[in-house]
Amino acid sequence: MNSVAAAHPPLKPEWTLPSRGRVGMFCLIAAESAVFTIFVIAYIFYIGKSVSGPQPNDVLELPVFISICLLSSSITIHLAVRALGKAQMGSFALWWVVTLALGSIFLVGTGREWHHLIYEKGLTINTNLFGTTYYSLVGLHAFHVTVGLLAILAVAIFTLMKKVKPEHHEKVEVFSMYWHFVDAVWVIVFTVVYIVGR
Amino acid sequence: MASEIIAINEFAGGGQSVGEWLHGWVTTVDHKRLGILYILFSVFFLVIGGIEATIMRIQLMVPHNHFVSPEVFNRMFTMHGTTMIFFVAMPVLFGFGTYLIPLMIGARDMAFPRLNALSFWLTAFGGLLLYFSFIGGNGLYGAGNAPDVGWFAYAPLTSRAFSVGHSTDFWTLALLISGIGSIGTAVNFITTIITMRCPGMTLGKMPLLAWMNLVTAGMVILAVSPLTAAQIMLCFDRYLGAHFFDTQAGGSAVLWMHFFWIFGHPEVYILILPSFAFASEIIPVFSRKPIFGYPIMVAATVMIGFISMSVWAHHMFAIGMSSYGNTFFTITSMLISIPTGIKIFNWIGTMWGGKIRFKAPMLFCVAFLFQFLIAGLTGIMLAASPFNWQLTGSYFVVAHFHYVIVGAILFTLFGAFYYWYPKMTGRMYNETLARWHFWLFVIGFHLTFDFMHIPGLLGMPRRIYTYEPGRGWEFWNLLVTIGTFVQGIAVLIFVGNLLWSMFRGPVAGNDPWDAWTLEWSTTSPPPDYNFATIPVVESRRPLWDLKHPEDPDWKYE
Numbered sequence: 001m002n003s004v005a006a007a008h009p010p011l012k013p014e015w016t017l018p019s020r021g022r023v024g025m026f027c028l029i030a031a032e033s034a035v036f037t038i039f040v041i042a043y044i045f046y047i048g049k050s051v052s053g054p055q056p057n058d059v060l061e062l063p064v065f066i067s068i069c070l071l072s073s074s075i076t077i078h079l080a081v082r083a084l085g086k087a088q089m090g091s092f093a094l095w096w097v098v099t100l101a102l103g104s105i106f107l108v109g110t111g112r113e114w115h116h117l118i119y120e121k122g123l124t125i126n127t128n129l130f131g132t133t134y135y136s137l138v139g140l141h142a143f144h145v146t147v148g149l150l151a152i153l154a155v156a157i158f159t160l161m162k163k164v165k166p167e168h169h170e171k172v173e174v175f176s177m178y179w180h181f182v183d184a185v186w187v188i189v190f191t192v193v194y195i196v197g198r
Numbered sequence: 199m200a201s202e203i204i205a206i207n208e209f210a211g212g213g214q215s216v217g218e219w220l221h222g223w224v225t226t227v228d229h230k231r232l233g234i235l236y237i238l239f240s241v242f243f244l245v246i247g248g249i250e251a252t253i254m255r256i257q258l259m260v261p262h263n264h265f266v267s268p269e270v271f272n273r274m275f276t277m278h279g280t281t282m283i284f285f286v287a288m289p290v291l292f293g294f295g296t297y298l299i300p301l302m303i304g305a306r307d308m309a310f311p312r313l314n315a316l317s318f319w320l321t322a323f324g325g326l327l328l329y330f331s332f333i334g335g336n337g338l339y340g341a342g343n344a345p346d347v348g349w350f351a352y353a354p355l356t357s358r359a360f361s362v363g364h365s366t367d368f369w370t371l372a373l374l375i376s377g378i379g380s381i382g383t384a385v386n387f388i389t390t391i392i393t394m395r396c397p398g399m400t401l402g403k404m405p406l407l408a409w410m411n412l413v414t415a416g417m418v419i420l421a422v423s424p425l426t427a428a429q430i431m432l433c434f435d436r437y438l439g440a441h442f443f444d445t446q447a448g449g450s451a452v453l454w455m456h457f458f459w460i461f462g463h464p465e466v467y468i469l470i471l472p473s474f475a476f477a478s479e480i481i482p483v484f485s486r487k488p489i490f491g492y493p494i495m496v497a498a499t500v501m502i503g504f505i506s507m508s509v510w511a512h513h514m515f516a517i518g519m520s521s522y523g524n525t526f527f528t529i530t531s532m533l534i535s536i537p538t539g540i541k542i543f544n545w546i547g548t549m550w551g552g553k554i555r556f557k558a559p560m561l562f563c564v565a566f567l568f569q570f571l572i573a574g575l576t577g578i579m580l581a582a583s584p585f586n587w588q589l590t591g592s593y594f595v596v597a598h599f600h601y602v603i604v605g606a607i608l609f610t611l612f613g614a615f616y617y618w619y620p621k622m623t624g625r626m627y628n629e630t631l632a633r634w635h636f637w638l639f640v641i642g643f644h645l646t647f648d649f650m651h652i653p654g655l656l657g658m659p660r661r662i663y664t665y666e667p668g669r670g671w672e673f674w675n676l677l678v679t680i681g682t683f684v685q686g687i688a689v690l691i692f693v694g695n696l697l698w699s700m701f702r703g704p705v706a707g708n709d710p711w712d713a714w715t716l717e718w719s720t721t722s723p724p725p726d727y728n729f730a731t732i733p734v735v736e737s738r739r740p741l742w743d744l745k746h747p748e749d750p751d752w753k754y755e
Contacts, residue, residue: 015397015398017392017393017394017395018392018393019393020309020310020389020393020394023309023388023389023392023393024309024310024385024386024389027384027385027388027389027419028385030419030420031381031384031385031419031420031422031423032423034419034420034421034423034424034427035423035424035426035427035430036427037424038423038424038427038428038457038460039427039431042431042442042453045450045453046448046449046450049448050447050448051447051448125434125438125439125440126438126439126440126441128441128447128448129441129447129448129449131440132434132440132441132442132449133442135440136430136431136434136440136442140430
């Protein structure tokens, strides 16, 4: 009843389709990109429209060090995924923990920057339009970094428990796509907030 | 009640206790059960949204009426719009997609079954949250209960100063949560269609329903995400004192309009494309011909998807954009009539020379063709910005978009209900009652929405609470309200027919329509695993090949 294959035409090559995880992650990244686009548009639209201070060039400093850390974590996670593919578990664990450390440095750096802005410069989300758009956009990105770090931490714990095997390569790789996306978004946020907006 | 539960129990195929039965439905990750949950959820909210519409129409039936207070009237139109778009139209279309896509592409479930369940429950709880506002919206202020800011909730109406209490918070949180559910469903649709097709089903051999849902899902991802972002901003404004839409602090009310309509206009096509999908499955089967111009249909669908992303500001002609902006959005809005026109010609081309069977699903699709054409014509009128300046915010606009949403979307949905009912329940609906439903609904629909254009042209603004006699609006408003009741009776017949047929309808068999897509090759209702062996297809009409081995389609495609 179910074999719909009645009289077959000549045999076709083997039937392969893309991996579910990758396609699903691409879709998620597309949706997240749309969300970030709206926040970036709002940021750019409101540049220079604050009716009171502080203004961006009064208070913002280029977060060079933490940006280097975050962008390098894309390289280390790639090295980790490649090591897992080759079943080099020691190398995987090393690069994975380095990624965790680099991501954490970024998050701590953002936290210190916010502390400085709030307690020393008196800029909060309801101070002016700059505060509103700055904390929303940078905060949305930091939220994504936090989610990514929690996932990296979970995999790190499983790695220490010897639960991560080379057959998990694809899942880890799909997650790394998310991490690369978060890093790419930082390039845009950095450009818009610290270069264009200053 | 007890006999009903037992009968549903049989339908679910087990002899379990009520507790087990309920547990099975609540914890299910099966795409067929989730599809049915989506559909039942939507029908429930359809009745609620319908009651809200009826309250508005009774209020407007005669001049100087005081059936409800102005405050209640504002809540009714806000809740009617929000409910019908977010908790009726989207979930019911997702429900059919969730149910049908895996069956049509020869898969055993969706790509991410648990995400599927999560998406449904997020939508369901979003709906409950919206309606909880009737109880919880007062907050500590005693100010208003349900949201009353209109379904597009323009700033600064939504700011704390103008919306005290929690009604707007319930509105924004409900849409935020159900929006995340919609994005989850869209991710699932795309992944399922890209990665789960059965052997031989290349993209060019996929049923049009799957194609159109693929494009719809892409639009959901690109259009609902901005709405989610805008709702986050609105939450920040209301809870953290941010200034996104606060004009006092330099914020922009127009920015909210842009963000809302970047979602809002593609949303119309998110709703209409699955309706096109139903028509594209039903019309060929009931005309006994394959769909005319399959590749053009696909191309037109993708074109609609693209163009619909660049038409949003035609909702904003009256806010004072530059003449370049007005011209751009007039042109793009008119462009979209090209692919939709192509589709109408293709459906007519499919019917041309066919052996048409006028069963209920086909009747609804034929009515859809006529009504969608008229809705498209008033759409072209409104797309011309000078004409729009005259009629924006009038009942002409209300009549236009209800002509699309009821005359096109709801009509094809009724067709889809009747067409797939035997597959979902295993039983046939009652054709006589379905015809009563059809004719009453056609009469009621035209009474309401044809005549709604006229007070609009005569200058009646939308959302007014009441009006004075002597403006020439009374007669038309009375007709419109009478039509509402005729439609209500028709919907009651529809619901009654489906309920009655579930227990008493004749057993349908696997393939009552002599159809051609894969869902008809398995039992009705399908088993948990859908297909005992994964099918292999060679053409767009695999069941035709099976039934006509001497003249299969793959020889010609």
